[in-house]
Amino acid sequence: MVDQMIDVKALGKVAVLMGGRSAEREVSLMSGNGVLAALRARGVDAHAFDPAERRLDELAREGFDRCFIALHGRFGEDGTVQGALELLGIPYTGPGVMASSVAMDKLMTKRIWLAEGLPTPAWRQVHSAEETLAAFEALGAPMIVKPVREGSTIGLTKVMTAEQCEAAYALASSQDPMVMCEQFIDGDEVTCPVLGTDAQARALPVIRIVAPDGNYDYQNKYFTDDTKYLVPCGLPAGEEEAIQAIVLKAYRTLGCRGWARADVMIDRRTRRPWLLEINTSPGMTGHSLVPMSARATGLSYEDLCVQVLAGAALDNPSAIRSGA
Structure with a gap:
């Protein structure tokens, strides 16, 4: 159950930011409407707000006290909306400006993790189909080609042959001028959410x-029931705890707060975990993973939403606008 100390009336007037202008707009609307219904069910004065249809400064004019960010991808998960809310002095859910911006950039995330000794697959940044082919020759098959600043596997290709490199680069670069190639890790695909900030941050059960x-692609993520999600994860003894420890360090290394979810691959042969990326505004749809993991600890979808909302904050707390 949600912390009984949370007074939902004290949370004030809440905007659930959803939709937006990214390629993940459809998923964001599903997440946002789920969160909106959950918050209202718990007595929160919550309202839908689509930044693609309304100016953000209306949040201040209409007296919103805090925001639940259910936006995914660029213009919502990349520090831009977070920066605007900092200027408006309205607390928001999830990591702050810098952590959101860095986590959205898969290359920068990898560079930081590598500097901190965290395991992440080998990669190359590429600027052309020719460089993609060179990366394929260096990294080997299979190889993942994807946009650097996109999510939900949009624009991603699993390249098996050299002949696929040109089309893979074209697809990724159609979503983002920054494209990367990544070594494919064959093995178990898992994900692990984190809730909380600083010393209170804790990793939830691995899925x-x-x-x-x-093939965990866009269709299998959101629109089919064919994908299986195992909680408990059924991994060998000690592996789940090791993954949780790595994910928690990855979360703190990037300066995340509030909540996030990290994706990990476990090498089938060595059983070594490899960090892929971290999502700072996780999905909250009917197929989403954070609610699934939270439910395994006894935390309902509705109470998860309230808990995340209660943790809304600003990078600079003194900037909270008068009356919020």
Whole structure:
């Protein structure tokens, strides 16, 4: 159950930011409407707010006290909305400006993790189909080609042959001018959410993802019931705890707060975990993973939403506008 010390009336007037202008708009609307219904069910004065249809300064004019960010991808998960809310002095859910911006950039995330000794697959940044082919020759098959600043596997290709490199680069670069190639890790695909800030941050149960033919793409993430999510994850003894420890360090290394979810691959042969990326505004749809993991600890969807909302904050707390 949610912390009984949370007074939902004290949370004030809440805007659930959803929709937006990213390629993940459809998923964001599903997340946002789920969060909106959950908060209202718990007595929160919550309202839908789509930044693609309304100016953000209306949040201040209409007296909103805090925001639940249910936006995904660019213009919502990349520090831009977070920066605007900092200027408006309205606390918001999830990591702050810098952590959101860095986590959205998969290359910068990897560079920081590598500097901190955290395991992440080998990669190359590429600027052309020719460089993609060179990366394929260096990294080997299979290889993942994807946009640097996109989510939900949009623009991603699993390259098996050299002949696929040109089309893979074209697809990724159509979503983002920054494109990366990444070594493919064959093994178990898992994800692990984190809730909380600083010393109070804790890793939730690991979820093992079993997708049809091992293809956890956009369709299998959101629009089919064929993908299996295993909680408890059923990993060998000690592996879940090791993954939780790595994910928690990855979360803190980037300066995350509030909540996030990290994706990890476990090498089938060595059983070594490899960090792929971290999502700072996780999905909250009917297929989403954070609610699934939270439920395994006894935390309902509704109470999870209230707990995340109660943790809304600013990078500079003194900037909270008068009356908030």
